[in-house]
Amino acid sequence: MESISAAQEEIVDEFAMFDDWMQRYEYMIELGKSLPLIDPQYKTDDYIIKGCQSKVWVHADLEKDKLVFTADSDAIITKGIIAILIRVFSHQHPDAILEADTSFIDQIGLKEHLSPTRANGLVSMIKQLKMYAIAFKTQLN
Amino acid sequence: MGSTLDLIYSPMDVQKIRKDFPILSREVNGRPLVYFDNAATSQTPLQVIDVITDYYKNYNANIHRGVHALSQEATDAYEAARQKIQKHFNAAHPFEIIFTSGTTHSINIVSNGYAQSLQKGDELIVSALEHHSNIVPWQMLCEKTGAILKVIPMNQQGVLLMEEYEKLLSDKTKLVFVNHVSNALGTVNPIKAIIEKAHAVGAQVLIDGAQASPHIRADVQALDVDYYVTSAHKLCGPTGIGMLYGKESALKRLPPYQGGGEMIAEVTFEKTTYADLPHKFEAGTPNIAGGIAFGAALDYINNIGMDQIAAYEEELLQYGTAALEKIPGLKIYGTAPQKTAVISFNVEGIHPYDIGSILDKLGIAVRTGHHCAQPIMDYYQIPGTVRASFSFYNTFEEIDSMIVALKKALEMLQ
Structure with a gap:
């Protein structure tokens, strides 16, 4: 698995290829369709991320010393956003997730092109992934 | 096409x-x-924006107490706006129009006013079509007083079930609050009938007119409504200003919500007496430019x-x-x-x-x-x-x- 920063660079490059935000949205919708889906048994309030207008569920599991994320949302653009985050953070060591800088989000202009509620949701999603990393880090130690 | x-x-x-x-x-x-x-x-x-600019450029002053010319001009314009609002909604007196920061503030003035008079077991009726701003203040009131909140149900079309409403009414009903128009669905509610039926059991009625005001002119006397509330920004006015219309008799009974300057007659450390209407409910320096612009917004839509x-x-x-x-x-x-x-x-x-x-x-x-x-x-x-x-x-x-x-x-x- 490539490093978090390599995955981030790759996404920044991909987004730079598009001329306008309609194309970027189309790409996000496509990414949303490829999201590794959460097992339905985890689609409960315990796994829901608060702060989104649409519903987002995220689950994390440890595979050896790496965290693997699965997720789902009832809105397709939201699925695209979480798919981008999962591509960056899944199959990484909790320490790497905690140390990761998330400035790639600003570089692809994701925040400024999302409505304020969706941008808040994005912050909540990153926070939730890092919370999982903290929880599993204790388990690893 | x-x-x-x-x-x-x-x-x-x-x-x-x-x-x-x-x-x-x-x-x-x-x-x-x-x-x-x-x-x-x-x-x-522009006609409303210009009124706001003109106020700050030419006669910005605190109202109701100054002896100087600017204060007099600002007071006159503010009170003239109150009269425009009175005429638009056909209130019997200008002092029945209370300037507020908007619909939510207006509702809270009334709901807080009822905190002293409601008793445990008294009933309030709300509709299934309400905005949160016409639900939450009353829930808070119920928590404070032990009053019970009842809900008029609606059907698939988004129409309130009047026969169910009649079943909810009793001599325990103290207040009914319903919107004139639903913000989420656009339904125009039969408020005249709702008011009549509530009055028949001795209950008072507050109508939330925020969504209706840009489209329908409410005649508060013809409706015989006790309270009618709205916000200027829904009808081409600025944000941060709205009104509480109350019948003179209702407003006289309602205790003030906020204390402060402007709303008093006399203050000593032993006792304060409240000012007359509308000032009793208008503590502090109001949104003067907003009030004047509210009047200008009504002029604008009435011109069309x-x-x-x-x-x-x-x-x-x-x-x-x-x-x-x-x-x-x-x-x-x-x-x-x-x-x-x-x-x-x-x-x-x-x-x-x-x-x-x-x-x-x-x-x-x-x-x-x-x-x-x-x-x-x-x-x-x-x-x-x-x-x-x-x-x-x-x-x-x-x-x-x-x-x-x-x-x-x-x-x-x-």
Whole structure:
């Protein structure tokens, strides 16, 4: 698995290829369709991320010393956003997730092109992934 | 097609009216703005913007107490605005119009006023169609007093069930609060009948007119309503200013909500006596420019004519409804026979938020979500809707643009 920063660079490059935000949205919708889906048994309030207008569920599991994320949302653009985050953070060591800088989000202009509620949701999603990393880090130690 | 309709049916010169609203000619995401979020807030014409600028440029002063010329001019303009509001809503006296920061503030003045007089077991009636601002203050009141909140149910069309309402009424009912028009669905409620029936059991009635005011002129005396509340920003005025109309007898009984300057007659450390109406409810320095601009906004819409506005908006509603209904899988929520120019809808299998996001990228401003009316969304078992709400400055061509954009969005999302 490539490093978090390599995955981030790759996404920044991909987004730079598009001329306008309609194309970027189309790409996000496509990414949303490829999201590794959460097992339905985890689609409960315990796994829901608060702060989104649409519903987002995220689950994390440890595979050896790496965290693997699965997720789902009832809105397709939201699925695209979480798919981008999962591509960056899944199959990484909790320490790497905690140390990761998330400035790639600003570089692809994701925040400024999302409505304020969706941008808040994005912050909540990153926070939730890092919370999982903290929880599993204790388990690893 | 749209422009022909415009010419045949509308006696209003919409293109001329649009020139009064500079914001309507701006672009969003490189496309001409189509503003269909009028139920959230209306746009402001130059005539109102100029009144605000003129106030700060020429006669900004604190009102009601100064001896100097500026203070007198500001006081006169502020009180003249109160009289315009009184005339518009046909209140019996200017002092029955209380300036507030908006509908929410107005409702809280009344709900807090009842905290002392309600007793455990007293009943309050609300409708299933309310905005959170006409639910939460009363829930807080019930928590304080032990009063019980009852709900008038609605049907699939978004129409209140009057026979169920009658069953809820009893001598325990103290207050009924219902909106004149639902913000989420556009339903116009039969408030005259609601008021009559409440009065028959001795209950008072508060009508939330925030959504009705831009479309329907309420005559508070003909309605015999006890309290009628609204916000200026829904009818081409600025934000942060609104009104509480109360019958003289009701307002005299209601204790003041906030203490401070302006609302007193005499103050000693032993006892303070309150000022007369309307000042009893207007503690502190008010939003003076806002109050004056509220009056100017009423002048503006009355110059066009409320009847003209209502007739034109009805055409927009019919046109928009017919166009949206042609889209496969699209469902409109709120199909009451009497409704204002609000269309709440969803497309099968697609989250309203996704539709709203793409429409925004295409320059179309709509609202998505639960519209601060979660009980309605729970009733339909949906996460929310896309809501397009029209105003008299919107055009048939803009509706056409929304349909094109919506088709594009669906192509991407389906």
